[in-house]
Amino acid sequence: MAKKWGFGIVGCGSIADTHIAALKDIPGAKLVGVSSRGEERAAKTGEREGCFWTTDYKELLARPDIDVICITTSSGSHAAIGLDAVKAGKHVIVEKPIAMTAESAWELVRAARTKGVKLAVISQSRFAEDYQAVRKAIDQNAIGRLLLAEVSLPFYRTQAYYDSADWRGTVREDGGALMNQGIHPIDLLLWFGGDVTTVFGKTATQTHRMEAEDLGLAILQFKSGAFGTIMASTSFQPGFPSTLRLYGEKGTIRVQGYTIEHWTAEGMERPELAKAGDFGGAADPKAISSAYHRMQLADMIEAIEQDRDPAVTGEDGYRAVRLIETIYRSSKEGREIRL
Structure with missing residues (x-):
């Protein structure tokens, strides 16, 4: 039986719903948990999807059944959360932009290289x-x-x-x-x-x-x-x-x-x-399709399984x-x- 790759989503805003919809259409993916700083939003999303929820994203990073973290928070937090996820040994998909400055973007790219995990930035177009x-x-x-x-x-x-x-x-x-x-x-x-x-x-x-x-x-x-x-x-x-x-x-x-x-x-x-x-x-x-997100998330799974670079790399985001x-x-x- 093919492995089901566990996903955790940090951030429960509207773009997180696009990621959730995309994951439902990928046979090799499973949404394990979500996090949001707001308890009401985290609980609502977790209960709706029947998955673990928390207000502390580091609880997602500590879970061994989560292989890939999707970062769908406000743009200014992407780099810091991405660094924490990489240091926890998770593969990371960051919504655009990968970071707010080139310096912090390159720091995240370098950290992923050092840790040996895959890093992709959403560019579904x-x-x-x-x-x-x-x-x-x-x-x-x-x-x-x-x-x-x-x-x-x-x-x-x-x-x-x-x-x-x-x-x-x-x-x-x-x-x-x-x-x-x-x-x-x-x-x-x-x-x-x-x-x-x-x-x-x-x-x-x-x-x-x-x-x-x-x-x-x-x-x-x-x-x-x-x-x-x-x-x-x-x-x-x-x-x-x-x-x-x-x-x-x-x-x-x-x-x-x-x-x-x-x-x-x-x-x-x-x-x-x-x-x-x-x-x-x-x-x-909010009027966007999840079809191309699905393709990009599926590409990340293939990149992990084939040990190749994702189609849109952290370097591209940088x-x-x-x-x-x-x-x-x-x-x-x-x-x-x-x-």
Whole structure:
């Protein structure tokens, strides 16, 4: 009989429900326990799922029947909880961002390497069929040398969203449109474009009462010589899907949300793909499918069983945070930054 891998979830907010739904669809996974600082929320989730619950996540880390910890708390706590989980010998899946600073992200990556456990950061967009097809086109040089890569995230969040918790919209605990929402297309940009050498960024808070930015812009140059642009906002009503545009010497690919809207790729016909579900989230952060989370959590199990790196590594999470941190620094200093 195949092993059932035990999962513990730290944090019982709305994104934890996405992880719980995903785990139910993975035959080799079992939810063993959950934790939340609030007793009522922890008890409600644990009793609903028929699993152990606690207000102290370290009780989950002490359980030998938990192999993997999913961290679904507020962003500012990801690194510290992740370090505790790694030191306890658990494999770790961290919701984005992996940490709020590149320094703390790298500390977590280094700790996981030293301990010999798997570390992954949630970037479920990579598992969508359309983005997998784009990756294949890049690998096969079907659009030729990349000239320009653009990502745009014209999302909308109400003031009530930021007022719903004291940590929302703060620099230390949540981040703004780049670190919170924009990190998904930024991860895709790095996945397709590779390492970045220079960054010029601008940020602003235009329509919300909050500490962090609700608009972030950047012009990049990749190591390959290609250029890139980033736009992320939570101010644009009513909210629209993110877009990715890749312009190469031989062709162009444009994706809106999770759907390819243009495909010119040498030797590759436009893929006809069955959808796992609309991801959503442009105007409502709770309106997302668990399908791609399921794929990523299943990948973590395979990575453990096959002793390979997860599809989205801690290093990938570090690179995204480092880029966003550099955009912030560039905006503050008013100059281009070389990485």
